[in-house]
Amino acid sequence: MASLGEESEVRKRMIDAEDKGDQAVLGSEVDSDDDRLPEQNIEQRTKAIPQGTEQEPHILLTLLSPLSPRWRNWVIRGIFTWLMIGLFCLIIFVGPLALMFxxxxxxxxxxxxxINIGYSVYRMHGLPWFRSLxxxxxxxxxxFFYGESLVADYFSVIFSKSEIMRWLIAYHRFTSFTMYIIGFVWFVLSLKKKYYMRQFSLFAWTHVALLIVVTQxxxxxxxxxxxxxxxxxxxxxxxxxxxMAYMFGFFFGKTPLIQLSPKKTWEGxxxxxxxxxxxxxxxxYAMCQYPFFVCPVEYSESExxxxxxxxxxxxxxxxxxNLPETMGNVFALLGWKRTITMYPFVLHSIALSLxxxxxxxFGGFFAxxxxRAFKIKDFGDVIPGHGGMMDRFDCQYLMATFVNVYIMTFISETSPQKLLQKVYMLxxxxxxxxxxxxxDSLIARGILQP
Amino acid sequence: MASLGEESEVRKRMIDAEDKGDQAVLGSEVDSDDDRLPEQNIEQRTKAIPQGTEQEPHILLTLLSPLSPRWRNWVIRGIFTWLMIGLFCLIIFVGPLALMFxxxxxxxxxxxxxINIGYSVYRMHGLPWFRSLxxxxxxxxxxFFYGESLVADYFSVIFSKSEIMRWLIAYHRFTSFTMYIIGFVWFVLSLKKKYYMRQFSLFAWTHVALLIVVTQxxxxxxxxxxxxxxxxxxxxxxxxxxxMAYMFGFFFGKTPLIQLSPKKTWEGxxxxxxxxxxxxxxxxYAMCQYPFFVCPVEYSESExxxxxxxxxxxxxxxxxxNLPETMGNVFALLGWKRTITMYPFVLHSIALSLxxxxxxxFGGFFAxxxxRAFKIKDFGDVIPGHGGMMDRFDCQYLMATFVNVYIMTFISETSPQKLLQKVYMLxxxxxxxxxxxxxDSLIARGILQP
Incomplete structure (x- = not known):
């Protein structure tokens, strides 16, 4: 039995907790047991997650030792920003397949x-099978996703050459579903009374992560x-x-934008x-000049x-x-043309930048x-000075969907060639x-002469 | 300040909780505040969810008052089983549109x-905007889902008659994505410091519910x-x-099947x-006789x-x-035919029943x-004697996907008519x-005479 002093300490913390919302620290002291329910103390649980801004390469640290820690961090962040941009350009140079990889x-x-955050929050230690699942x-x-459309639409020419590949394409959905069912049954069989709630929570967590990461x-x-x-x-x-938002915020920022990210300003x-x-x-405008950037990736069977x-x-x-009426008049007065020559893509880029x-x-605010909800500073430590992958790619996720929907709605048209591929499968x-x-239909509509 | 006696009570419960896994009841006594983190005491939180097996129609209760509660429940369950089967037949009789509705x-x-369970678990009271979201x-x-395929594939004939409908079809993905973005931004704007963790948990909960319910x-x-x-x-x-599993289990059941559902047996x-x-x-076999059941639902433009x-x-x-060799021989000896006449669908039904x-x-075990994870007996109380909708439909969910994948893989073929519809959109x-x-291709392959 604990001493009376300890007991009142615990009790006091419980009462304090009532006013703290998500920060409740109920029972954090006795939280040494892994078989407990989540979230008596999130901070306690997620503190083991590696934080990018704390991890720095040893050699750089030695070189930069004369600098103050704050400046050291800035230099490192800068170096790795440029390294990433360089790497990005290199990958683009190698080509679309490298980009996809x-x-x-x-x-x-x-x-x-x-998933690692989920493990920490729900104390994976002892949860049966979860990492493998x-x-x-x-x-x-x-x-499922790659096979579904890529194999069928884009690579089918290559793959349909082999018998096994053709089988894989024909039974693609069936195979994917069977794989999912195996995972599902495996999950149900791995359920252990003590862990039910955490197992279901992590099951949901995994599915949401898949929804965000794989589909995007x-x-x-x-x-x-x-x-x-x-x-x-x-x-x-x-x-x-x-x-640019950072730069504008730094120089002109005054009016705070949103409570979630206190450093963001309206000016930025x-x-x-x-x-x-x-x-x-x-x-x-610059990229429109080069076929390498604007051509769809297509497999040439002949070559x-x-x-x-x-x-x-x-x-x-x-x-x-044509320029708008008044603008055109001004241009005409100046002896210029009333028209402007442009790549239509440059106009589309306005929608993308908006x-x-x-x-x-908002992707960033969400992240x-x-x-904050799980009391971590970064998602990981893979990029020194920046944090985890997710920290760098948080805003990219919604963008991918937008671009895809935009292409499907306003740009892409079914080509006769693609449709013909489907006809050949009959x-x-x-x-x-x-x-x-x-x-018959073409003749009836007068498009084709009988 | 609480008295010493109360304090030791609390402390004792905390120590007890260490051995209880998911059942930890840490701090349940002070759990009167809604702004707390989830799961100090699940039972406490979900006890308000209506339980079907407890709710019974008043008039039936009066009629059945001579019976013991156990028998009363059985009778009510039986009555509503037959009512549901009757309703199901009636809906089928009305036709496929009624079934879809x-x-x-x-x-x-x-x-x-x-969603209601999520609300109870995460104490929705006070969470801003969540129900509407x-x-x-x-x-x-x-x-998104209905529009995506139904409107485009099945109803397009009807809908393409009106200008607004044609616009809706053309911009369907864009509209859906815009709607999602509105929800997403709304969620981010509704985030309140005190509730971060619960808001994110419910966001995930909603998405998993959508994944289960809408896609299926x-x-x-x-x-x-x-x-x-x-x-x-x-x-x-x-x-x-x-x-039938219930019946077999009732009469012959001895060997328990799975820890999750202690009443299920291998015999059942x-x-x-x-x-x-x-x-x-x-x-x-019976249904194969009727075009009403086997014909695809198609809209006849002319009528x-x-x-x-x-x-x-x-x-x-x-x-x-043809019967297998030995079986055929036996049949031949008996003076019967070596072949058997059957609807191919009856053979497919073997896969479905397997x-x-x-x-x-496993859908039922999962449910x-x-x-059990959230300490509830039923999902709701809408069907007296049975519980909630989810209690009746838990096993149906995986089945729908299986049937769909099965049709797509083994049954459905792209028809020339459907492809032609797409050609006409060029x-x-x-x-x-x-x-x-x-x-050219047909001539080259010798299918068409030049």
Missing amino acids: TTLVVQVWCFKEI SWWFLITSNY SYLIIINIFHGMIWFIVPVSMIVINDV FIGGGISTLFLGMLLS DIFNYSCDPSPIFRPQEY FSSVIGP SGFK KPEQQLQLYNMLQ | TTLVVQVWCFKEI SWWFLITSNY SYLIIINIFHGMIWFIVPVSMIVINDV FIGGGISTLFLGMLLS DIFNYSCDPSPIFRPQEY FSSVIGP SGFK KPEQQLQLYNMLQ
Whole structure:
């Protein structure tokens, strides 16, 4: 039995806790047992998660030892910012496949970070099977999403050459579902009375992580297939907006923007937005010149390589636009043309930069709210001075969906070639049937001469 | 300050709790404040959730008052079982649209039950905006899923007649994404420091509920479109398996099956499985006779109604199968034919009944594990004697996905008609281009004479 002094201490903390909301520290002292319910003390539980801003490479630390810790951190952060930008350019230079592979690596890393927080919060120690289960679900959903559309739509030419691959494509959904069912049954069988609640919570946690990480990286890869420009411009916009909002905030920031991120200001938000708009248009203009960036990634069967050259789609070809009436009059007075020549993509970039500067930051607010909820500073420590992968990619996630939806709604058109691929998957007699029906319809509409 | 006696009581309970795993009751006494972290005492929090087996209609109670409570419950459960079966038959009789509407209603109800548990667990009282947000996400995801495929694939004939509808279809993904973004921003803006952790937990809870409820009911509706038989047979199999496993367990049950559901036995599991196999084949055989059940739901443009008559697909037409060698010999000796005539669908029903009797119960185990985790007996009280909607539909959820994947993998083929619909969405000159390419290819392969 504990002494009376200790008891009143505990009791006092309990009463204090009543006024502290999420910060309740109820029973943190006796929290040495792992078989307990979550969240008597979040801080206690998540303090073991590695924090990026604390971890720094040893060699750099020695070199920078004359500097004060604050400056040291800034220098390191700067160095790694430029290293990342350099690496990004290098990957782009290598080509779209390298970019897709990088997306996959980042995805797996982000998943690992989110899951690790879950483990800490729900005290995974002792939870049966959970680490393996999470990875199994990650493999399953990747198999499903990548197979579903990529294999069927983009790589099918390569893959349909082999018998096994053709089988895998035909039974793709069935295989994915079977894999999921294996995970599901495995989860149910792993349930242990003592841990029910934490097991279900982590099951949910895993599924939400998959929803965020796998679907988004899948969409990013789909976007890359439409041309690398659809990846590079949006990603750069988010980075530009981050940096410029920080700069404007630093020099002119006065009015706080949102309680969640006390350092963000309205001045930074607006300045960042305007900069993103103009720099985004500039970048778009520059990239529109190069087929390497604007051509969809397509496999050339005849040459057996991926094709980076093409006849660019109309949105990447210069077009003349009429200026608005009054603006045109002013231009005419100055002896200029009433029209302006531009790539349509540059106009589309306006929509992208609006989204990245208005909605993008909410991805960041969401992530910082999440970090505050679980009392962590960073998601991990993989990038010195920056924190975890998730800390760098938090705003990118919503952007990928936006770009994908934008392409699907306003840009992409079903091409006769793609549809023809589907026609070839019918039986020969059905192909003939379709041919005859199409012929009749074309003649009836006067498009084809009988 | 509390008296010393109370303090030692609290301290004692804390020490007890160390050995209790998920049952920790730390600080339950001071748990009167709503701004606390979850799960010091789950039981305390979820006890307000209405429990079906406790609620019974007043008039029945009066009529059945001579019976003991145990028997009264059985009678009520029986009455409502038959009422549900009757209602189910009535809805089927009205037709597929009524069935789809019912699926939607059940979906919304299940979502409500799951969300209500979340509210109780995380003490929603005081959480800003959460109830509205959950419903907003429910509307958004329904709008997305139903629109995505139903409107585009099945109803497009009706809807494309009106200008507004055509606009809605063209911008469907964009609208859905905008709706989601509104919800997302709304959530971020509603974050309040005191509640961060619970707000994020409920955000995740809502998304998992949507994943379970909306996607499944969407798949169910897709299945109905392939013919009502794809809905009725699987649903009945789950019910048959439930009932027969109970019967076999009741009469022969000895060997316990799984710790999660102590009442389930191996005898029930196996007896239920065998009964499901045979009764499922019988039901399938019976239903294959009626076009009303086997015809895909299609809108007939000429008659402006839904079409329930068709030329049944080959799997619903009797076919002769050769018996295995030895069995054929025995049949031949008896003077019978060496072949057997059967609907191919009856053979497919074997796969369905295997899934419903082997994997289906895991849906039930999952649900009962979930209920144990949160210390509730039922999900709700909407069906007297049975509990909530979720209690009745827990095993149905996985089944819907299985049937859908099964149809997509083994049954459904792209029809020339459906593909032609897509061809007609191209520009006229592209249609002509496709026509010419197809012509060349058909001639090259010798399918079409030049």
